[in-house]
Amino acid sequence: xxxxxxxxxxxxxxxxxxxxxxxxxxxxxxxxxxxxxxxxxxxxxxxxxxxxxxxxxxxxxxxxxxxxxxxxxxxxxxxxxxxxxxxxxxxxxxxxxxxxxxxxxxxxxxxxxxxxxxxxxxxxxxxxxxxxxxxxxxxxxxxxxxxxxxxxxxxxxxxxxxxxxxxxxxxxxxxxxxxxxxxxxxxxxxxxxxxxxxxxxxxxxxxxxxxxxxxxxxxxxxxxxxxxxxxxxxxxxxxxxxxxxxxxxxxxxxxxxxxxxxxxxxxxxxxxxxxxxxxxxxxxxxxxxxxxxxxxxxxxxxxxxxxxxxxxxxxxxxxxxxxxxxxxxxxxxxxxxxxxxxxxxxxxxxxxxxxxxxxxxxxxxxxxxxxxxxxxxxxxxxxxxxxxxxxxxxxxxxxxxxxxxxxxxxxxxxxxxxxxxxxxxxxxxxxxxxxxxxxxxxxxxxxxxxxxxxxxxxxxxxxxxxxxxxxxxxxxxxxxxxxxxxxxxxxxxxxxxxxxxxxxxxxxxxxxxxxxxxxxxxxxxxxxxxxxxxxxxxxxxxxxxxxxxxxxxxxxxxxxxxxxxxxxxxxxxxxxxxxxxxxxxxxxxxxxxxxxxxxxxxxxxxxxxxxxxxxxxxxxxxxxxxxxxxxxxxxxxxxxxxxxxxxxxxxxxxxxxxxxxxxxxxxxxxxxxxxxxxxxxxxxxxxxxxx
Amino acid sequence: xxxxxxxxxxxxxxxxxxxxxxxxxxxxxxxxxxxxxxxxxxxxxxxxxxxxxxxxxxxxxxxxxxxxxxxxxxxxxxxxxxxxxxxxxxxxxxxxxxxxxxxxxxxxxxxxxxxxxxxxxxxxxxxxxxxxxxxxxxxxxxxxxxxxxxxxxxxxxxxxxxxxxxxxxxxxxxxxxxxxxxxxxxxxxxxxxxxxxxxxxxxxxxxxxxxxxxxxxxxxxxxxxxxxxxxxxxxxxxxxxxxxxxxxxxxxxxxxxxxxxxxxxxxxxxxxxxxxxxxxxxxxxxxxxxxxxxxxx
Numbered sequence: 001x002x003x004x005x006x007x008x009x010x011x012x013x014x015x016x017x018x019x020x021x022x023x024x025x026x027x028x029x030x031x032x033x034x035x036x037x038x039x040x041x042x043x044x045x046x047x048x049x050x051x052x053x054x055x056x057x058x059x060x061x062x063x064x065x066x067x068x069x070x071x072x073x074x075x076x077x078x079x080x081x082x083x084x085x086x087x088x089x090x091x092x093x094x095x096x097x098x099x100x101x102x103x104x105x106x107x108x109x110x111x112x113x114x115x116x117x118x119x120x121x122x123x124x125x126x127x128x129x130x131x132x133x134x135x136x137x138x139x140x141x142x143x144x145x146x147x148x149x150x151x152x153x154x155x156x157x158x159x160x161x162x163x164x165x166x167x168x169x170x171x172x173x174x175x176x177x178x179x180x181x182x183x184x185x186x187x188x189x190x191x192x193x194x195x196x197x198x199x200x201x202x203x204x205x206x207x208x209x210x211x212x213x214x215x216x217x218x219x220x221x222x223x224x225x226x227x228x229x230x231x232x233x234x235x236x237x238x239x240x241x242x243x244x245x246x247x248x249x250x251x252x253x254x255x256x257x258x259x260x261x262x263x264x265x266x267x268x269x270x271x272x273x274x275x276x277x278x279x280x281x282x283x284x285x286x287x288x289x290x291x292x293x294x295x296x297x298x299x300x301x302x303x304x305x306x307x308x309x310x311x312x313x314x315x316x317x318x319x320x321x322x323x324x325x326x327x328x329x330x331x332x333x334x335x336x337x338x339x340x341x342x343x344x345x346x347x348x349x350x351x352x353x354x355x356x357x358x359x360x361x362x363x364x365x366x367x368x369x370x371x372x373x374x375x376x377x378x379x380x381x382x383x384x385x386x387x388x389x390x391x392x393x394x395x396x397x398x399x400x401x402x403x404x405x406x407x408x409x410x411x412x413x414x415x416x417x418x419x420x421x422x423x424x425x426x427x428x429x430x431x432x433x434x435x436x437x438x439x440x441x442x443x444x445x446x447x448x449x450x451x452x453x454x455x456x457x458x459x460x461x462x463x464x465x466x467x468x469x470x471x472x473x474x475x476x477x478x479x480x481x482x483x484x485x486x487x488x489x490x491x492x493x494x495x496x497x498x499x500x501x502x503x504x505x506x507x508x509x510x511x512x513x514x515x516x517x518x519x520x521x522x523x524x525x526x527x528x529x530x531x532x533x534x535x536x537x538x539x540x541x542x543x544x545x546x547x548x549x550x551x552x553x554x555x556x557x558x559x560x561x562x563x564x565x566x567x568x569x570x571x572x573x574x575x576x577x578x579x580x581x582x583x584x585x586x587x588x589x590x591x592x593x594x595x596x597x598x599x600x601x602x603x604x605x606x607x608x609x610x611x612x613x614x615x616x617x618x619x620x621x622x623x624x625x626x627x628x629x630x631x632x633x634x635x636x637x638x639x640x641x642x643x644x645x646x647x648x649x650x651x652x653x654x655x656x657x658x659x660x661x662x663x664x665x666x667x668x669x670x671x672x673x674x675x676x677x678x679x680x681x682x683x684x685x686x687x688x689x690x691x
Numbered sequence: 692x693x694x695x696x697x698x699x700x701x702x703x704x705x706x707x708x709x710x711x712x713x714x715x716x717x718x719x720x721x722x723x724x725x726x727x728x729x730x731x732x733x734x735x736x737x738x739x740x741x742x743x744x745x746x747x748x749x750x751x752x753x754x755x756x757x758x759x760x761x762x763x764x765x766x767x768x769x770x771x772x773x774x775x776x777x778x779x780x781x782x783x784x785x786x787x788x789x790x791x792x793x794x795x796x797x798x799x800x801x802x803x804x805x806x807x808x809x810x811x812x813x814x815x816x817x818x819x820x821x822x823x824x825x826x827x828x829x830x831x832x833x834x835x836x837x838x839x840x841x842x843x844x845x846x847x848x849x850x851x852x853x854x855x856x857x858x859x860x861x862x863x864x865x866x867x868x869x870x871x872x873x874x875x876x877x878x879x880x881x882x883x884x885x886x887x888x889x890x891x892x893x894x895x896x897x898x899x900x901x902x903x904x905x906x907x908x909x910x911x912x913x914x915x916x917x918x919x920x921x922x923x924x925x926x927x928x929x930x931x932x933x934x935x936x937x938x939x940x941x942x943x944x945x946x947x948x949x950x951x952x953x954x955x956x957x958x959x960x961x962x963x964x965x966x967x968x969x970x971x972x973x974x975x976x977x978x979x980x981x982x983x984x985x986x987x988x
Contacts, residue, residue: 031920033788034910035788035881035911037923037931040933040938040942051937
């Protein structure tokens, strides 16, 4: 300790002034000859004693006031800043990383983690600073470095239970490391409290089987310590649904669909059996009795996992929700799998044959109908009529009308067809050599995606190939087959302004054109679907092409309804043009309203998220539910920096310099404050004390 | 206390060095007239007979009546001196205390002279006993005018000193009294007040009228000191340093308890008690005296 202006200390002699006054006044009170001294002497001794104490207290305060004022003017300096340094206890900065991922919900892990965190705080000394970061897939909440240990303790005590996210260690480790780099103390430590699941490491992870892979060379800053606190080492027997495959759409009365569930014993106590049950419900919540009703035993025996096949055969159409429940273990988190599915009716297709023939080989509709009905469980119900036999009721009774090399002369039929399309029906046009351009264009104006210009029939050795396919289109993206069909005849077409060209020949001429017509869709294939102009019907592409195109035209685009916790779901496709908001019901019953401006919803827990017309299934990511453990020692070795001299940033150095200069000088502030306080007390006591 | 315009402030009286002058000034306008004495003496004017009682002076037996009735009667006459009054003035050291111009002794001296003058004007006999721890002067009760001069001289020459002992003069007075008298004690009664009052009660029980003028200084009554003070007892020289403001309430409580005790004991036994503040005029004392005399007659 030193003083900036030590000469002021001479003023300490002034402390003798009140003492001198006190002594002088004490020894020379005026003498009064008095008759009734007996009544003076009868006053209580307690009163006299109290008065004497007050006198001495006043004397001490007055002397102390002078001493303190002198000290304040002398500007005392406390070198090396702070009591902690005086006590040779170097302060430290600690970042506590608290795992709040899904696996921390198991048993008492999270409570143990909080207890460990509080113990770390209890172990801090005066002057130490600490930060608390909670993390799962990333850093969730941050309490910055602070000396307010009680505040951090309250923050930990008030922490909510963990969520359903997977865990990742490195992002939060890096954030904590950056935070500590800016800390004012050079003793730095990261305390990570977790159950250390292997899924917390990235793909090239450090796992419990001892594989040690450098995490892109990243490690903690030099001098930063790492203390892992494992709270996931309790014994547990666990069966996990590690993988479930369930269809989103299936046809009524179709028997080849099934739900596949992969069951694995993942606890540190092996379980060789359990039970699996499948609960199906309608959109309205009514139970559906299936052939898989009840509990199905799962036998692992000596194997590490078992795959359970649960066939689905529903004779009703509509939307359903399914819940797969695994039982027989200690941990319930990874025992449920949610899915939603639609059971669709068969698609009704009306094929209008413009060039029928008794010879099946030459029949315009033969190959097309064969492609639709050739499968055992075809999703299509096909009606084939000639153009002359077509009637209005037939159009109304079907989902799609396919005109194969056909032109319609009857205006009533044409009007009905256009009404059919505009009201949501599907139309596929495949003009051939029986069609004239002008007649076609006049007849199908408004519903055809392109007008015909002229037909091209190439020489024997010449042909066109499919050269440009829009593989992102829903009707075409599944066609992962050879596009080697040869076209010797085709129509030159002019697509409408609102039409999309999905396929082209290698000369650039449109081959497949799509357009929206009212509520319905129409497509134009600029060649015939028989063998007259191409060998397309004989190609492997033909059957899936026909199926995909018709399915696309008839059925609305299939929306994704299976998500994982943490996914950001765009619900704009569920909003109609009239509605600007959409409401959803979360698995725990909470209501969420989304607007068109912000249609994104982040799934936060497993279960069913119910919208007005559909239900989304949200499940826990397999890696989040995985119970594989990371190798803590390997992780520690990988991230600890062998360089032990802590780096101090320029900012921190500057801040320390300023603090070292300014902090010790501020002692006089406190002294002056104490003087003012003493003055108030002195005035109070003096007013109660008699001279 | 009500300030009477008929009486002069003690501070003004103190400027009058002549005690007779003081007494005249005080008594002027206060005389309520003569009164009929209930006492029977052996003077000139016959009033009545009474039966002889053993011990009566044989000179006063009416022998003529004895001759006629064969019974002895004593002649009774109206006494020329109606009341024998004894003024006992305390002159102990504590009576010298004076916070203003007039000390308690001065005040008592003035009161005694005024009473003597007043009594003499009523043709009563008045005597004086001054004392501290012993009797300093004893002047027997007489009604002659020249006797007043003697009393006033004695009062004038009186000096304060010594400790208080009221019992001794009172006891001696009681032994000498052969007729019911009026006994006036002027004292601050700061020592042995219990015994003093007890003696006064005995005097009262003997059939005497007793008045106590309890004289205290204004400072003694109200203790209006401010700064720390070393108090010295005037009789014992004992000292005590204290802050008067701190103990003022406790002092006043103690004093009031003492005064209440004195008053209660006096009044319960028929002793007239009158507390006098030396800063106040003497009318209260004279009024008290007259009140007693009125009741007596």
